[in-house]
Amino acid sequence: MSGSVRTEPLHGETPLLAPSGSYSVVVLLRGYAEPLGAGDAVRADGTVTLVLPRGWASDSSRRSTPSADGGTKTALEEAVRGPILVDTGGPWARDALLESLATQGVAPGDVTLVVGTHGHSDHIGNLGLFPEAALLVSHDFCLPGGLYLPHGLCETQPLRLGSGLQVWATPGHGGQRDVSVVVEGTSLGTVVVAGDVFERLGDEDSWQALSEDPVAQQRSRERILSVADVVVPGHGAPFRVVREAAKSSEDQICEGKEVA
Known part of the structure; x- marks a missing residue:
């Protein structure tokens, strides 16, 4: 049964550090728009x-460059054996x-894969x-x-990079080819590094003006x-993100609410 979804600040995580059994997520630089x-x-x-x-540790002797010999799937698997960077900020x-x-x-x-969520200069300026x-x-x-x-990769077919690690097609902000990175099973649950699909918490009244395709971005x-x-x-x-289950008719009756 569907329910409401709300968002709220994440307290006590500065910087965000979300370890998991497979991958950990660390926000290195917090974006801004002033x-x-x-x-x-x-x-x-x-x-x-x-x-x-x-378990990754910096060790140049274990560093290997991803190869195309085994095709795209093997190259992606090799690319996620080391540190993965999602966006690089601007050159400044x-x-x-x-x-x-x-x-x-x-x-x-040491970085083996860089994911650029979209092609704007403030997100891929340090490739x-x-x-x-x-x-x-x-x-x-x-x-x-x-x-x-x-x-x-498309909206109905994510790229599965590893256990609990995916890249999703999330079009809208920069056009049809934006992506987001989904990391499951962290200490904070599922973490989605969303690029500019979400500008910031509470952007509901402003994101549309910055979107190349608001309909697609709303879907994303x-x-x-x-x-x-x-x-x-x-x-x-x-x-x-907090999801609240919809209350059944019986629950509402028990609370003394009138059900149409």
Whole structure:
């Protein structure tokens, strides 16, 4: 039985750190969007999130470059054996990104996959820091050196990268090829790194003006809210999703409510 969904701040998690048996989620840089003075000028940068495989430790002797020899599926499996970066922020955030990675014991050469949720400069402005990583930017998947591989990602078919780790097609904000990363089974439940499908908590009255396809984005938002326990938005703090089951007629009668 369906019920209502609400969102609320996620308290006590700064920065967000959500470990799991397979992958842990760490928000490295929190995105922001700040209006400046008169007119429509906005100073902004996108959120950067790190997804770490369980038990990973920096060890260059174990570092291997994903290969196309076994096809796309094998290349994706190899790409998620090391640290995964979801978005990179803008080029002006280069030093802050490197410092935040270092605090997690990750060097740029350790990163094996970078997922760009969409092609805006404040989300993929530091791709050049990771020439040895596989790249999944929007729906384009390529290996180091620019070898592009086909895949079947679409709204009805996610890319399953590992146990409890998926990439979803979530179109709308930047057009038809936006993606989100879904990490299941963390200490906070299912965490969805959503890019700009959600700008921030409480963006209900503003996201449409920034959307290339509001109809598709509304569909993506509803889909994410149906599964997420925590959403990492593109320009704000992570927030919690609370789903409340609809009350049955019997429950309402017991509470003294009149049922039509």
